[in-house]
Amino acid sequence: MHKKKLIFSILTLLAVLVWLYPAEQPYKYRQVKRIAVAEENYLLPIFPHISQVSRPKEAFHFPIKLGDVGPSNSLYSGPKQYPFYCMTIDSQLEQPLVDNQEGFGVPVYDNLAQRSKIIGYSKDCLVASHLQFYYLTLDNNLVKLPIEQFSQLASLRDAQLPLQLFRAEQGSINRFIYTIAMAITPEELGTRSMSSLWNKKLIYQFNGGSGIGFRQGRQKAIRTITRRLSEVQQGYAIISSSGNRTSYTYNMLLAEDTARRVKLHFVSLFGEPLYTVGIGGSGGGLAQYLIGQNSHGILDGLIPQYSYPDMVSQTIYTLDCDLFNNYFTFRAKDNSRWQQWDQRQLLEGMNSLQDFPQKIAFLQPVAQLMAGMVPSFPQGNSECINGYFGLSTFIHNPRQGFLRHFYSDEVVKQTNWNYWEDMAWLFSRDQHGLVESTWDNDGVQYGLHALKQKQITLAEFVHLNKNIGSWKEQYKMKAENIITPFGRKMPFWLSLWGSDNITQVIDNQMAPRRSASLNAIEAAYRGGQVFIGKLDLPIIDVRHYLEEKLDMHHMSASFSTRLRLQQANGHFDNQVIWVAKRDFDPTKNAFVLMDLWLLKRKQFPELNAAQSKPVQLQDTCFDDKGEVIAQGKGVWQGKWNQVGYEKKSLNRGACAEHYAIFSNSRIQAEGPWQGSVFKCYKIPLAQAIKQGMYGSIDLTKHLKDMQVIFASGVCDYSQGDAGRPKDI
Known part of the structure; x- marks a missing residue:
């Protein structure tokens, strides 16, 4: 009875709070109030499977000039989606460019801080390409460097401080914010394409989250650099786009088209890299699997983190x-x-x-x-x-x-x-x-x-x-x-x-x-929204063990991907699975071994991904100090045993004994572990x-x-x- 009184007291308090505090007010000064009509745009055929369909020749002339905008329409992913909310303001970039006076999209003001006068509207959220420069402080913080302060660096150099400088370019491609970043020398301040510190290796940063479209997304240059700071300091260049963050869209054809164009823009400025390796967690992991499966020439190797095979399954x-x-x-x-x-x-x-x-x-x-x-x-x-x-x-x-x-x-x-x-x-x-x-x-x-x-x-x-x-x-x-x-x-x-x-x-x-x-399920397969395992690229699938924290990034997802690779190719030898406790991040080691793998593939292009894999690269589980618990073939799946009614049971290997793998509701309904039976x-x-x-x-x-x-x-x-x- 005491518990009932407590509940009723809570409800009474809730009612008072609702009356006292009205619901959150929308940001009316920048709301989208009219929906634009999308113009026709080429959509790639998907039959028999999107991976087998040739992409059209690029129509935009890269590189984008500084002060200009990149392409607004995608090359082959169909008409634009509206409404579309511009998030350049939230990213602390300039306001988007005005593209209409009819009230479509977000309002653009003569003065954003005062919002005294609307000078037009932006339905496509375009941003002019521009450069930003940063330096790393002694306590490892990135600080933006205004152009007028470039001359002050001479005194810092004379004091022999360990000054590290970075350049980032941002703008819009396919309406999303792109970023290109790398380390530079002091002599390269103010320049766009000088790149004496670049090691000719490229990282494409993907990002995760759950999104349903309709917005441009955020992309902060500081965040892009700091999350891969170690690799940038080693000489890697980083490229990324808010269109490759699944918080904003799971349209993998649009994501592919955007990634391809961001890389094309990079290549037009700096030349072809030795290789491009993808990295990203959760949705940023599955995006690598799907883009690697569906397309050619964007990614050469994958480091998916906390990954799933795809979103739709x-x-x-x-x-x-x-x-x-x-x-x-x-x-x-x-x-x-x-x-x-x-x-x-x-x-x-x-x-x-x-x-x-x-x-x-x-x-x-x-x-x-x-x-x-x-x-x-x-x-x-x-x-x-x-x-x-x-x-x-x-x-x-x-x-x-x-x-x-x-x-x-x-x-x-x-x-x-x-x-x-x-x-x-x-x-x-x-x-x-x-x-x-x-x-x-x-x-x-x-x-x-x-x-x-x-x-x-x-x-x-x-x-x-x-x-x-x-x-x-x-x-x-x-x-x-x-x-x-x-x-x-x-x-x-x-x-x-x-x-x-x-x-x-x-x-x-x-x-x-x-x-x-x-028809919808067939389209999901043909349109490349389902990972079917047809992928011959090097893969180091990395995750922390999060089952004990009831985190959504569960272990079984990596093995669903593995089973699909096995079913499609007869093996999964091009995928390595690493799992560690949260206190140890094996990602740096993954970059080191992926570098060996990709350089060997470049040296011996006749070898497939499995044949060129370094011998020291194996399935592994680590403890919280980074010590290897178990390593090698069978540390996850053990051996297959035939049991009962035409079923196979999976004995757990040494790593699976240490890091338990759970199932899901459809496996408990006797569905397959590969997890792509829609109907x-x-x-x-x-x-x-x-x-x-x-x-x-x-x-x-x-x-x-x-x-x-x-x-x-x-x-x-x-x-x-x-x-x-x-x-x-």
């Missing part, structure tokens, strides 16, 4: 997370075992921990009270919550988005805010005008592995699959019920876990599942029983329920993906 299981959270919180209220957090792992696959604190724990009792339930505080946490809270609605719900303070209410109403809309260049629209989704859970038997292992009962399996449901069709979805008395960084999420947008049980039979468009082939329940899919489990007591739940059949993952084209 990651949605397969991450969009399950809130279905489970909703089930555990609201629908399985009579089963207390799911409040034991280690038990959730049986169904979700990803890690979950008892007594691990939740930042948003206060939301659960509030949501339960509003649902008419007895409130309870969660006593643990899971990766599904800690890593993916809010992602389902941000990625999938067209009525949500979290970019709205950039746009007027009218623009918000006219725009569909989700990941699928960013794929409009690739996927078709349905009869409601919404871009089709590849997400599907029709026939998925959640928790099947746990049932077969007798870790859950048949009654629990049936209750779960009857009630878990699916995401409603996009046209039926609505924005979450969220209030923000303290701003968007601390939202009170009243419709927790997207509960209003998940299907309900109908006529006491089951909550309907979702069946995806086969399963289904077989009748009776056939599944006959084939021994349920092992020794006696289904008699709940057979009728299962026949209702899986009336259209159950997934037979042995047949692969029903949406994958046969010619790929």
Whole structure:
């Protein structure tokens, strides 16, 4: 009773706060209030696969002149996306150039600080190319050096201080901010292309995050240099673009076109590098895999960090997370075992921990009270919550988005805010005008592995699959019920876990599942949004071990990529996986060995990536001091053993024994570890029983329920993906 009073007190306080503190006010002085119409622009064909289609000849004459702007239209990724929010102001660059007087895009002011007069608008956020110079202080801080201070450097040199200088060029290409940076000598201050310290090796910096398009993104030159300071000091040049940060777009064709042009601009100024190596984490890792697979001539080697194979197949299981959270919180209220957090792992696959604190724990009792339930505080946490809270609605719900303070209410109403809309260049629209989704859970038997292992009962399996449901069709979805008395960084999420947008049980039979468009899945494959493993480049896949922190960057993703390489090429010898504790970063070592690898490839171009790999470069796991725990073949996967019903079990190698690898909801539903089955082939329940899919489990007591739940059949993952084209 005492706990109930506490909850009601919290709710009363919340109501007062909402009344006292109105929701966060949008930045109206720079909002987009009118949406421009995109002009026609060439879009690359994708048949049979985008990697097999020749790119058109470049139409822009590089290099971009200082004071001029780079190309605005991409060369081959289709029409521009609008609305498009300029973030040059937020990047502390100059305001974007005026390109219209009709009110499209962001307003441009005669004086940004005073905002006294609008002199025009910018729909394409173009920025003139310009140079910036920096020096490194004795305490390793980069400081911008105004041109008028160049003469003062002579006195610093006379004092024999260890002065290090850097040049950065920034401007816009394909509407995104590009950066070119390298170390320079004092004599090269003020120059654009003098490069006596450049070692002829180039790094392309990719960056991660979850984005749904519609904005230019930030790119700070200081940040670009400092994150790769060690390599720049060694003589590497760095190039990057906000268009290659997945916080702003997962359109991998646009990202490829942008990276290709940024590199082309660099080459037009400095000449061809010996090689170009990519680096970047999370989305910046998967971008390397996809650009390396889909294109030629941009990257020669990859150092993906905290990577996934791609974004679209990651949605397969991450969009399950809130279905489970909703089930555990609201629908399985009579089963207390799911409040034991280690038990959730049986169904979700990803890690979950008892007594691990939740930042948003206060939301659960509030949501339960509003649902008419007895409130309870969660006593643990899971990766599904800690890593993916809010992602389902941000990625999938067209009525949500979290970019709205950039746009007027009218623009918000006219725009569909989700990941699928960013794929409009690739996927078709349905009869409601919404871009089709590849997400599907029709026939998925959640928790099947746990049932077969007798870790859950048949009654629990049936209750779960009857009630878990699916995401409603996009046209039926609505924005979450969220209030923000303290701003968007601390939202009170009243419709927790997207509960209003998940299907309900109908006529006491089951909550309907979702069946995806086969055309959308085929397009995802052909358009290069799915990593299929066709990649012959050197790869050092690097990550810290984060499973114990319930971080979203889970280990299994690297091995999904590895399995796809194996399936496509018959081996994965061009991929090395390194894992370390957080206190040790093996990235510097990765650059050293990647350098050996790429120089050998250049010396012996007839060798493929696997054949040219240095012998000392092997799968490795490190401790927090950088000491090798285990190294060599089999330290992760061990040996395959044949067991049971035509399944293979994976014995853990020495590294996997030390750093446990968890699965996900679709693997727990007996899906494959390679993780790219968007739509399963289904077989009748009776056939599944006959084939021994349920092992020794006696289904008699709940057979009728299962026949209702899986009336259209159950997934037979042995047949692969029903949406994958046969010619790929």
